[in-house]
Amino acid sequence: xxxxxxxRRLVPAYLAASGRGRPGRDTLDRLSVLHNxxxxxxxxxxxxxxxxxxxxxRRLLELLRPGALSLAEAAAHLRLPVSVVxxxxxxxVEAGLLRARPPVPAHRLPEREILEKVxxxxxxxxxx
Numbered sequence: 001x002x003x004x005x006x007x008r009r010l011v012p013a014y015l016a017a018s019g020r021g022r023p024g025r026d027t028l029d030r031l032s033v034l035h036n037x038x039x040x041x042x043x044x045x046x047x048x049x050x051x052x053x054x055x056x057x058r059r060l061l062e063l064l065r066p067g068a069l070s071l072a073e074a075a076a077h078l079r080l081p082v083s084v085v086x087x088x089x090x091x092x093v094e095a096g097l098l099r100a101r102p103p104v105p106a107h108r109l110p111e112r113e114i115l116e117k118v119x120x121x122x123x124x125x126x127x128x
Contacts, residue, residue: 028071028086031103033067036061053097057088058079061097071100 053061056078063069063077074087094100 028089028100028103029103030070030072030075030082032089032100033068033069033103034064034071034074034089034098034100036064036097039098043111054088057092060088064098070103081127 059078060074063074069077071085071089072082074089075082078085080088089098089100093100
């Protein structure tokens with residue numbers, strides 16, 4: 001078998017989202033910040049987390065255990081398309097197992113000039 005064929009998924013990615021192409025509510029952005037509000041192993045019967053979750057949902061909850069990630073980063077780690085991960089995240093948010101917040105708007109980010117001055121100051125301190 002060629003290398004391209006062996007790395008191909010055996011199951012199409014859209015099946016990870018139960019064949020759905022869009023989430024129930026479309027409030028998620030690829031830069032939405034995802035975080036796991038509680039340890040998933042503390043809920044449900046088994047050590048793998050809440051009962052009834054698909055393997056991809058379990059992997060997503062485990063991925064977010066150490067900290068927050070953007071939706072796009074989570075998709076990259078899971079090796080799934082962003083559109084599929086949006087569906088998974090929407091389901092988990094609706095079930096109360098995951099939290100998602102919108103990305104910080106550009107007008108609320110610090111100005112680039114201020115960040116450059118801080119960076120220059122840090123470099124000066126380092127060289128002292």
